[in-house]
Amino acid sequence: xxxxxxxxxxxxxxxxxxxxxxxxxxxxxxxxxxxxxxxxxxxxxxxxxxxxxxxxxxxxxxxxxxxxxxxxxxxxxxxxxxxxxxxxxxxxxxxxxxxxxxxxxxxxxxxxxxxxxxxxxxxxxxxxxxxxxxxxxxxxxxxxxxxxxxxxxxxxxxxxxxxxxxxxxxxxxxxxxxxxxxxxxxxxxxxxxxxxxxxxxxxxxxxxxxxxxxxxxxxxxxxxxxxxxxxxxxxxxxxxxxxxxxxxxxxxxxxxxxxxxxxxxxxxxxxxxx
Numbered sequence: 417x418x419x420x421x422x423x424x425x426x427x428x429x430x431x432x433x434x435x436x437x438x439x440x441x442x443x444x445x446x447x448x449x450x451x452x453x454x455x456x457x458x459x460x461x462x463x464x465x466x467x468x469x470x471x472x473x474x475x476x477x478x479x480x481x482x483x484x485x486x487x488x489x490x491x492x493x494x495x496x497x498x499x500x501x502x503x504x505x506x507x508x509x510x511x512x513x514x515x516x517x518x519x520x521x522x523x524x525x526x527x528x529x530x531x532x533x534x535x536x537x538x539x540x541x542x543x544x545x546x547x548x549x550x551x552x553x554x555x556x557x558x559x560x561x562x563x564x565x566x567x568x569x570x571x572x573x574x575x576x577x578x579x580x581x582x583x584x585x586x587x588x589x590x591x592x593x594x595x596x597x598x599x600x601x602x603x604x605x606x607x608x609x610x611x612x613x614x615x616x617x618x619x620x621x622x623x624x625x626x627x628x629x630x631x632x633x634x635x636x637x638x639x640x641x642x643x644x645x646x647x648x649x650x651x652x653x654x655x656x657x658x659x660x661x662x663x664x665x666x667x668x669x670x671x672x673x674x675x676x677x678x679x680x681x682x683x684x685x686x687x688x689x690x
Contacts, residue, residue, distance in 0.1 A: 446472060450480050451489060451505065460498040488543075518550075518644065518651075521686040526653070527553040529678045533671050535657040538564070541649045542581050545572045545596060550651075573597045573608045576627035576637035577654035579615035583625050584641025584650055623676050628664040635659060638667050640679045644686045653679055 453469040454461065463481055467474040481499055484490040491502040522539060530537040530553040539551040546569040564570075572578035572593065582590050594612065598605040615625040624638045631637075637656035644651070655667075655675050662671070 446470070446476065447480050447484060447489075450477065450484060451501070454501050460493060460496065460500045462496075462498050466499070518648070518686065521644075521689055522653075522682045523551060523553070525678050525681050525685070526551060529553070529655065529674055530555045532674060533655060533657070533662075535655045535662065535671065536564070538577065538654045538656070540570070540577050540581075540652050540654065542572065542578075543569070545593070545600065546570060547572060547575065547577045547581060547652065571631070573612065574627075575631045575654075576625055576639040576656070577652050579612060579625045579627065580619075580639030580641050580652040580654065581650060582612050583615040583619040584643070584652070622668070622672065624672050626664070626667070628667070629659055633659070636662060636664055636667055638672055638675060640675055642679050642682060644683060653682075 449470045449472070450466055453466050461469075463474055463478050466472075466481065467477040470477060472480075481490055481492075485492045485499065485502070488502045488504040490499045492499055518539075526537045526539060529535075532555075534555050537553045538549050540547040540549050542548070549564060549566050549568045549570075552565050552568075570577055572581065582593060585593070590612075594609065597608060601608075611630065618625045619641070624640045626638050628636045635656055636659045637654055639652050639654040642651045642653055653675065655671055657667075657671075
């Protein structure tokens with residue numbers, strides 16, 4: 417029996433014992449048991465498999481997975497009729513990150529990039545029409561007034577980190593997101609569409625996307641999408657700094673090659689570790 421199996425058995429036993437407490441919410445406990453049943457963020461489980469792991473009736477698990485999917489704690493994969501952990505689990509103390517070992521593979525490299533460039537370096541995934549920060553590193557000498565950290569959200573369409581996602585996403589997925597972005601603000605869409613098209617071209621030509629004063633006049637940033645595993649969501653590494661301290665030219669000539677090299681190092685380390 418593995419350590420994860422022991423942990424799950426202990427959780428199930430604690431749940432069984434706690435049911436005698438009149439303050440105990442059984443439905444909540446069962447939902448948490450379903451989330452805990454995923455031994456890794458890459459795992460994809462059916463309702464039947466979850467029912468076996470949680471020792472619950474399949475009908476109960478089916479209702480729980482439906483609810484958890486609606487709340488985005490689980491993601492349903494229609495083709496296989498299975499589930500994987502969803503983005504909202506990131507809000508629960510970085511559960512998905514610790515299970516996927518993404519943070520272990522990337523954090524030291526992101527921090528080194530921040531130190532080398534005197535910038536703020538972030539790792540993010542998409543959540544609806546926003547980019548959600550799941551890691552954030554700063555050098556001690558970095559001067560950036562933005563109060564952003566893990567859990568912060570940035571717009572998908574108007575930031576370097578969001579454009580990095582759109583440029584790196586498959587064409588079909590990008591088109592679907594573009595329709596949603598257009599519906600939110602039809603008047604701004606022509607300019608936004610042009611910036612997205614430019615981001616796609618930039619990624620192909622320069623290996624990164626750019627936002628020099630576009631989102632905030634005082635902020636320069638570049639970003640690179642990163643895909644670690646087909647079972648993981650597309651992520652983006654972003655480097656930002658005060659425009660008055662690091663010019664667009666310096667970003668492209670000095671920061672860009674360091675960012676691209678860091679992304680390659682993260683991909684290599686993650687694949688070696690897993």
